[in-house]
Amino acid sequence: MAAPEKDAPSRYHRKVLSDLIARNDYVGVKKLTDRRNFVPLDPRVFHIAIEKNHHEMSALLLSVDPTVIDRLTEYGIAALHVASQGEHSFMIDFLMNSGSKVIDLPANDWLHRTPIAFAALAGNAASIHVLMRHGCASIDVECNGRTPLAIASREGHLSVVEALVYHSNKSVNTSSSCGIGSTPLEFAVLGGHSHVIEFLARSGGSIDVRHNGSSLMHTAAMSSIKQTGVIEKLLCLGSRDLDFQNEDGMTPLSFAICCGNIESVSDLIRFGSKALEIPDFKGETPLEMAFFKGDVEIVELLIALGVSLANFVPNVRHRVVLAEVLEKLTEDRRADTRYPIYFGESLVSRLLRAGDQIQNSVQCQLRIDCQ
Numbered sequence: 001m002a003a004p005e006k007d008a009p010s011r012y013h014r015k016v017l018s019d020l021i022a023r024n025d026y027v028g029v030k031k032l033t034d035r036r037n038f039v040p041l042d043p044r045v046f047h048i049a050i051e052k053n054h055h056e057m058s059a060l061l062l063s064v065d066p067t068v069i070d071r072l073t074e075y076g077i078a079a080l081h082v083a084s085q086g087e088h089s090f091m092i093d094f095l096m097n098s099g100s101k102v103i104d105l106p107a108n109d110w111l112h113r114t115p116i117a118f119a120a121l122a123g124n125a126a127s128i129h130v131l132m133r134h135g136c137a138s139i140d141v142e143c144n145g146r147t148p149l150a151i152a153s154r155e156g157h158l159s160v161v162e163a164l165v166y167h168s169n170k171s172v173n174t175s176s177s178c179g180i181g182s183t184p185l186e187f188a189v190l191g192g193h194s195h196v197i198e199f200l201a202r203s204g205g206s207i208d209v210r211h212n213g214s215s216l217m218h219t220a221a222m223s224s225i226k227q228t229g230v231i232e233k234l235l236c237l238g239s240r241d242l243d244f245q246n247e248d249g250m251t252p253l254s255f256a257i258c259c260g261n262i263e264s265v266s267d268l269i270r271f272g273s274k275a276l277e278i279p280d281f282k283g284e285t286p287l288e289m290a291f292f293k294g295d296v297e298i299v300e301l302l303i304a305l306g307v308s309l310a311n312f313v314p315n316v317r318h319r320v321v322l323a324e325v326l327e328k329l330t331e332d333r334r335a336d337t338r339y340p341i342y343f344g345e346s347l348v349s350r351l352l353r354a355g356d357q358i359q360n361s362v363q364c365q366l367r368i369d370c371q
Contacts, residue, residue, distance in 0.1 A: 014042065021048045024057055033064045041065035043073050050079045050095075053088045062098060069100050076108020084115040085122035089130040096134045103131065104138040114138040120148035120164065123157035132167045140170050146187075153184040153200065156193035165203050172205045182211040189219045194233040201237045208239075213247030214255075215239075221252035221268060222259045231267050242273050249281030257289045262297050269305060276307050 013036055020028040038045075041061060046068045049057040062069060070078050080100050083091040092115075096103070106112040116136050119127035128148075132139065140147055149168065152160040161184070165172060173183050185205040188196040201207055207216055217239060220230045235242065243251050253275040256264035269276070279285045287307050290298040 014038075014045070018045055018048060021045060021054070021057055021061075022052065024052065024054045026056055026060065029057065029060060033060075039065045040071070041068040043068055043071040043079070046071075047073070047077075047079055047082045050082045050091055051086060053086060053091055055091070055094060058091070058094065059098075066099075069095060069098055070102050072108070074108075076106075078102045078105065078107075080105075080115045081107055081113070081118050084118040084127050084131065085124065086127075087124065089124065089126040092127055092130045092134070103134060103136050104141070106138075106141075106143060111144045113143045114141060114148075117143045117146075117148045117151060120152040120157070120160050121155060123152070123155065123160055125157075125159035125163045128160060128163040128167070139164065139168055147184070149184045150187045153193070153196050154187040154191045156188070156191050156196055158193075158195050158199060161188075161196055161199060165200075172200050172203050173209065183209050185209065186211055186216060186219055189216050189230055189234070190223055192220075192223060192230050194229040197230065197233050198237065207234060207237050208241070215241035215244045215246070215252070217241040217244060217252040218246060218250075218255045221256040221261065221264045223261075223264075231264070231271060235271055242268065242271065243275045243278065245278070245280070249279070251275040251278055251280075251286075253278075253286055254280060254289060257286050257295070257298055258293065260293065260295055260298070262295075262301060265298055265301060276302065276305065 013032065017029065017032055017038065020032065041064060046058070046061050049061055068079075070080075072078050078100070080092065080095050080102050083095055102115070104114055106114050107118075111117070113121070116128060116131050116138055119131065138148075140149075143151070146154070149161065149164045149172070152164060172185070183205065185197060185200045185207070186209060188200060209216060211219070216234055217231065218241075220234060223230075241252070243253075245251055250258075251273070253265060253268050253273050256262075256268060276286055284292070287299070287302050290302055
């Protein structure tokens with residue numbers, strides 16, 4: 001006698017099934033799937049069990065609908081993508097041993113990440129090893145312009161970087177096509193991860209790499225992340241690019257000023273940068289760049305460091321910025337200690353002297369204009 005046909009589940013039943021899976025209620029799911037026909041099973045329901053690392057529940061759902069193992073969501077994500085970013089790599093083993101065939105399939109999201117890229121982004125080194133053991137061939141495939149190694153370097157996942165370098169057949173100096181960075185080492189600098197920078201450099205990564213004519217020191221200087229440790233690490237690894245000029249003649253100090261990174265400006269000078277008076281190929285000095293941007297704090301710092309104003313001819317914008325600098329220096333800030341290692345005399349006296357020099361330059365320029 002044929003078994004009675006199961007009733008189709010309603011939206012309510014699907015919601016109940018999702019809740020039971022999330023609670024890992026094996027008995028409840030078994031009873032519900034015995035009474036209702038959930039084939040084809042919604043892949044998002046199966047992914048809940050995978051994400052929660054419910055092994056027995058996942059096996060039960062596969063017995064209900066074996067084809068759900070590689071069924072994709074509307075974003076092109078399969079169960080293996082979900083398992084790869086989880087904390088328990090045994091779920092990858094479970095899926096691969098159950099017949100999953102999407103080990104190198106990119107998701108249909110904007111990053112087009114493969115399972116190994118999901119693992120790299122999540123920082124799961126164990127998942128990297130398991131995927132490689134099962135024959136993953138996409139370790140060096142770019143996902144939206146970034147390889148898994150570049151992704152892990154940008155996020156600062158040292159254990160993942162070590163695993164990827166171990167398994168990869170390519171050099172760590174292999175460039176990506178992404179316009180944001182080129183090599184994994186540059187991505188690590190961009191993220192501000194000193195420990196990853198050191199490992200990649202010890203593994204053959206070149207600290208003298210050039211991207212669009214700029215050095216790693218330029219990347220460190222322009223990053224929005226505080227780069228004290230990164231600049232120091234690059235110098236310790238032998239970088240000679242502290243005052244390197246790129247295709248536009250800009251030094252790392254110029255980059256830091258243009259990006260408004262006063263911490264990087266301070267650190268570059270502290271570590272020995274001599275670029276305070278070096279103009280770019282358009283003739284602009286670091287002080288002129290800071291004035292042009294209207295960055296009062298950086299102007300204040302550069303003048304406090306004793307930048308020469310002998311050849312500086314200010315315009316109206318420069319005088320406005322200087323006026324704002326001087327206005328900030330009230331009596332209660334005469335003991336200012338933000339830059340104590342750079343100068344012996346007070347910041348106020350240097351700024352006032354700079355103001356006199358600029359005033360003299362303005363008067364001289366006015367006399368020339370009148371003639």
